[in-house]
Amino acid sequence: MLAGMAVDEAVAAQPRRRRGPGPRFGLILVAVLALLFGVPWATLFWSGNAWPAPAVIAGTLVFVLAAAAFPVLMFRGHGRHDDRCARIADTTLGVLWVLFVWSLLGQAAGAVLALAGVADPVRSRLVTASVVVVSLVLLVWGHVEAMRVSRVRRVDVTLPRLGRGLDGLRVVLITDTHYGPIDRSRWSRGVVEVVNSLRPDIVAHTGDIADGEVPQRIAQASPLGDVRAELARVYVTGNHEYMSGAQGWVEYMSSLGWEALHNRHLVVSRGGDSLVVAGVDDRTAAGSGVPGHHADHEAALAGADPDLPVLLLAHQPQQISGAVAHGIDLQLSGHTHGGQMWPFHYLVRIDQPVLQGLSRHSERTQLYTSRGTGFWGPPFRIFAPSEITLLTLRSAS
Incomplete structure (x- = not known):
């Protein structure tokens, strides 16, 4: 079984030819945008x-x-790394998502009011006012979070x-810091202060450091x-490194004194006992075209006792199958952001086996999935708070 997985991983390591988006993608994009903009417009106006x-x-006209x-704005912001455009596009996306969700819920409430005999325009104006007030409260609170x-x-x-x-x-986990278009240098320093206050034995960062190349995000x-x-x-x-110069980030983290576990491991010891600390590249690495990058559990564990x-x-909880196959005791992951903006977590669960927290996947293997330390894109977190995780490892004895 392990030999088969090694072959699969070797095949996956070959760069895949990237195809441009076809007509189907364009139609899906138009449909999504029509819903995101159309549902709030219909509810409000x-x-x-x-x-x-x-x-x-x-x-x-505004819509x-x-x-x-x-x-x-999205193309210029994230395709051409124009931070100003990215900030506007990301904020717009967050506002739209909240208005879309609560417009749907508002329309459902409007149906209940109709059954109760409340007529228009009073009924629709009550729905509109409720959607606007709830959305504003959630967006302000979500931005602060x-x-x-x-x-x-x-x-x-x-x-x-x-x-x-x-x-x-004591293992402190940070992940998905996503240093990006919004300058969060002060936030970054605050995170480091909290991490150091926990007096960790090991600090782990499980990827998605930044959106952008090292020179763009070095201050953060x-x-x-x-x-x-x-x-x-x-x-x-993480997967976002493969859109932001992955090898550059590996080298930069090494220059800061971090061990970049690029399909490799190290051994830590205390009190006469030892622990293997290993790492694998993100599962998207093989298709990224970055030479030498692919998830390889066997290479990561080569020579380990x-x-x-x-x-x-x-980086991703979905990589837990490889951990189970290789007898890993505990995998640390991020990627999901805990859904970041409710109810997006329902979509995350389609792709990932776990949303957040500690879970067991075999008699030996456990997985801890962080909700993430930062955020991606829309500067909002709604019912999915960020975290710096302190994991205290305990022996059975």
Whole structure:
């Protein structure tokens, strides 16, 4: 079985030819944008509100212009790394998502009001007012949640194979910092201060450091060089590194004194007992075209004592199947952001086996999935708070 997986991983390591988006993708994009813009527009301006004609015309023009500008801003912002355009596009996307979700819920509430005998335009105006108020509250609160320094989440994890000398080992996990178009240098320094205050033995970063190349984000990323750990600072790539110069980030983290676990491992010891700390590239690495990058569990564990417990860093929870096949004791992952903006987590669960927290996947293998320390894109976190995770490892004895 392991030999078969090795062959699969070797095949996956070959760069895949990238194809441009076809007509189907274009149709899907148009349909998504029509829904994201159309549902809020209908709720706010069209459905039974009986607003004066100038208000309807003005509101419609705003939505039409925003819908036309949005793809251009998104392309320039994330395709050509124009931070100003990216900030506008990302914020627009977040506002649209919240308005879309609560417009749908508002229309459902409107149906209930209709059954109760409440007629238009009172019914539709009540729905519109509710959608606007709830959306504004959630967006303000969600922005504050996204921009604040993450809270500490404390989790105890028992590893039966962990030696008594390593009982109480403190592992601090940060992930998905996503340094990006919004300058969060101060936030980055705050995260480092919290991490250091936890007196970690090991600090792990499981990828998606930034959206952008190293020179673009160096001011935000450089505080990571001040992270202190008794035994090790370790890092693996996430999927966003493969859109932002992955090898550059591997080299930069190494220059800051972090161990870049690019399909490799190290061994930490305390009290006469040892732990293998391994890492694999993100599962998108093989198709990225970056030479030498692909998830390779066998290379990561080559030469490791099979009797020692293994802590594995892998960006995506979906990589847990490889961890189970290779007898990993605990995998640390991020990627999901806990959904970031409710109810997006339902879509995340289609792609990932776990949304957040500690889960078991075999008699030996456990997985801890962080909700992420930063945020991607829209500067909002709604019902999905960020976290800096303190995992205390416990031996069964």
